[in-house]
Amino acid sequence: MIRVENLHKHFGGFHAVDGASIEIATGSITGLIGPNGAGKSTLFNVIAGVLPPTSGKVTMAGEDITGLPPHDLFHKGLLRTFQIAHEFSSMTVRENLMMVPAGQSGETLWNAWFGRGRVADEEKALAAKADEVLDFLTIDHLADERAGNLSGGQKKLLELGRTMMVDAKVVFLDEVGAGVNRTLLNTIGDAIVRLNRERGYTFCVIEHDMDFIGRLCDPVIVMAEGKVLAQGKADEIMQNEAVIEAYLGTGLKNKLKAEGTA
Numbered sequence: 323m324i325r326v327e328n329l330h331k332h333f334g335g336f337h338a339v340d341g342a343s344i345e346i347a348t349g350s351i352t353g354l355i356g357p358n359g360a361g362k363s364t365l366f367n368v369i370a371g372v373l374p375p376t377s378g379k380v381t382m383a384g385e386d387i388t389g390l391p392p393h394d395l396f397h398k399g400l401l402r403t404f405q406i407a408h409e410f411s412s413m414t415v416r417e418n419l420m421m422v423p424a425g426q427s428g429e430t431l432w433n434a435w436f437g438r439g440r441v442a443d444e445e446k447a448l449a450a451k452a453d454e455v456l457d458f459l460t461i462d463h464l465a466d467e468r469a470g471n472l473s474g475g476q477k478k479l480l481e482l483g484r485t486m487m488v489d490a491k492v493v494f495l496d497e498v499g500a501g502v503n504r505t506l507l508n509t510i511g512d513a514i515v516r517l518n519r520e521r522g523y524t525f526c527v528i529e530h531d532m533d534f535i536g537r538l539c540d541p542v543i544v545m546a547e548g549k550v551l552a553q554g555k556a557d558e559i560m561q562n563e564a565v566i567e568a569y570l571g572t573g574l575k576n577k578l579k580a581e582g583t584a
């Protein structure tokens with residue numbers, strides 16, 4: 323379980339995260355939603371060690387991981403992906419999968435970068451694993467495609483594949499649906515559910531697509547203006563007055579009420 327206690331992240335006088343407390347249960351697919359600027363990505367950045375917190379505490383399985391750098395968290399199985407997928411665009415999908423982050427596999431990254439040979443056994447094991455990942459994600463046909471030629475959704479799948487290459491345990495996914503068509507979003511959703519059920523992955527997912535959130539995520543956490551507004555099951559959350567207000571704004575809500583549509 324990841325527990326975030328009374329977390330604050332201030333940028334100058336601006337409180338991007340303003341006393342947020344959340345729990346991400348081991349084995350869950352937790353959804354994190356909220357209007358633009360609510361502080362969701364900032365909260366992810368602090369949990370994943372990309373930004374130091376102003377104050378507050380993050381624990382993982384009871385261990386204090388507050389402010390640990392991403393490299394250390396990576397060794398504990400915690401990974402964060404970003405809104406914009408990061409891939410080596412001139413390399414193929416398979417080569418990208420085999421570029422496991424430096425540190426996981428000794429000097430792999432630098433060896434690959436400079437074209438130096440890897441230890442044969444290591445190379446073989448990575449290639450076998452890449453095959454297995456390509457098969458699991460049903461993207462075998464893209465194995466030799468240059469990553470730069472992939473669609474937005476395919477890049478997100480590749481990113482998910484890279485988390486599989488390093489056997490991540492807890493994955494923070496930032497807007498998997500941004501720029502992704504419905505069919506690929508469903509493929510990504512299916513892969514997330516299978517990784518969760520079959521391999522015990524824990525996910526925390528920021529997503530604006532409410533259909534995706536409703537189908538995949540339990541519980542759902544709602545943030546607005548740096549604070550946690552509500553947490554619970556998706557259908558209950560969407561009945562919550564404070565949540566409706568945060569999404570629609572009081573003016574629009576009153577207008578819809580007057581028209582009898584809300």
Ligand SMILES: Nc1ncnc2c1ncn2[C@@H]1O[C@H](COP(=O)(O)OP(=O)(O)OP(=O)(O)O)[C@@H](O)[C@H]1O
Nearest residue numbers: 333336337338356357358359360361362363364365
């Ligand atoms: N490095 C920074 N310096 C100053 N302000 C920042 C910084 N990073 C984020 N912010 C501000 O903090 C607020 C929260 O941003 P954040 O990206 O966490 O929101 P979000 O909920 O992820 O929004 P979205 O759904 O649009 O991605 C925004 O008002 C943003 O402008």
